[in-house]
Amino acid sequence: MASNCSLPFVYISGEEVRRLVGMAELIEEMARGLRWVSERDEGGVVQPVRTVVRVDKYCGNLGLMPAYSSKSDSLGAKLVTFYPHQIEGVPSHQAIVIVLDPRTGTLQAIVDGVEITNMRTAAASACAARALLQQAPRVLCIVGSGVQARSHAEALRIHHSFSEVRIWGRSAASAQRCADEVRAKVSLSLPDALRDADVVVAVTLATEPLIRGEWLKTGAVVISVGACHSDWRELDDDVMLNSLVTVDSCDAAMKESGDIIQSGAEIFAEIGEVISGAKPLPSLSDCGKKFLMFKSLGMAIEDVLSGTLIYHRFMERQTSRQPT
Ligand SMILES: NC(=O)C1=CN([C@@H]2O[C@H](COP(=O)(O)OP(=O)(O)OC[C@H]3O[C@@H](n4cnc5c(N)ncnc54)[C@H](O)[C@@H]3O)[C@@H](O)[C@H]2O)C=CC1
Numbered sequence: 001m002a003s004n005c006s007l008p009f010v011y012i013s014g015e016e017v018r019r020l021v022g023m024a025e026l027i028e029e030m031a032r033g034l035r036w037v038s039e040r041d042e043g044g045v046v047q048p049v050r051t052v053v054r055v056d057k058y059c060g061n062l063g064l065m066p067a068y069s070s071k072s073d074s075l076g077a078k079l080v081t082f083y084p085h086q087i088e089g090v091p092s093h094q095a096i097v098i099v100l101d102p103r104t105g106t107l108q109a110i111v112d113g114v115e116i117t118n119m120r121t122a123a124a125s126a127c128a129a130r131a132l133l134q135q136a137p138r139v140l141c142i143v144g145s146g147v148q149a150r151s152h153a154e155a156l157r158i159h160h161s162f163s164e165v166r167i168w169g170r171s172a173a174s175a176q177r178c179a180d181e182v183r184a185k186v187s188l189s190l191p192d193a194l195r196d197a198d199v200v201v202a203v204t205l206a207t208e209p210l211i212r213g214e215w216l217k218t219g220a221v222v223i224s225v226g227a228c229h230s231d232w233r234e235l236d237d238d239v240m241l242n243s244l245v246t247v248d249s250c251d252a253a254m255k256e257s258g259d260i261i262q263s264g265a266e267i268f269a270e271i272g273e274v275i276s277g278a279k280p281l282p283s284l285s286d287c288g289k290k291f292l293m294f295k296s297l298g299m300a301i302e303d304v305l306s307g308t309l310i311y312h313r314f315m316e317r318q319t320s321r322q323p324t
């Protein structure tokens, strides 16, 4: 059992997470999770809205995210810290995911949660983009140049072949590094980056509106991943009020999304309802909107399904390596 064979549980590092699971399969796992969440009791997901402990002295936050899925028989929790005022060399988001045996409650694994968070968030966004896009997209614009920018560039290319991927970041140097890594172009001005983009991914730590509706193309699909706090904004009211809004969880959105709460935008559906077909998308002209939006807050079930899949893969590999 790796290096910790005396422990009754295993530790799975971020590097191993990457080796054990691919983005494409995680996209399908997230699609199942999003659907189950929106099926309510029938979907068999139990997850309270995240509890956030504020660490005001250091401008930090600790999120507690437990969940159970009866359909995949997965039980566990994520502990995640997010410290928006970044310190050089310290990741703004750090996490662990614990995997428990649902039959006994026994701890089976502690998995690096940073890599899971990066991958599962982008995988959920890719599911949403697939469900919301009405035609093949040409231009992807990623606003932000941190770790989620990188994982989103990977995930969104799995089902769509963009002819152009643009990155905008507050710091031109960091945007350039990110663009080089993900084979994209840097845009130095945000309005230029957004011009004619078919898919816009917002992955910043902004706390004030950054993206304006006037800069977006009619019909754009906006995936908003940042601003996961009732006081924070990433999008202006023009974007919010002119969007057909979908969310990962209505309960979470009404508690945590500053963009939804402060703009008073109405939620059309949970993305799981769109994926399952329970809520078909109306045409934008029929609903009087200009944009389609997915507001992602991040759900515990995404971490627990990912952690469980990774744990099972890890154990299969261990077993196949045992001498017979
Ligand atoms: N919905 C979800 O499931 C999840 C959401 N998130 C959120 O996604 C966002 C991005 O996270 P990471 O990439 O992990 O963070 P990161 O720290 O790696 O990158 C943050 C990026 O935001 C930029 N930024 C910071 N303040 C800004 C401002 N005022 N205006 C414009 N850009 C600004 C930074 O320069 C950097 O490029 C954060 O808001 C984070 O809380 C993170 C994980 C899961």
Ligand SMILES: O=C(O)C1=NCCCC1
Pocket (backbone or CB within 6 Å): 063, 080, 082, 093, 117, 228, 297, 298, 299
């Ligand atoms: O789901 C998560 O994980 C997070 N969501 C919002 C910001 C912190 C991490």
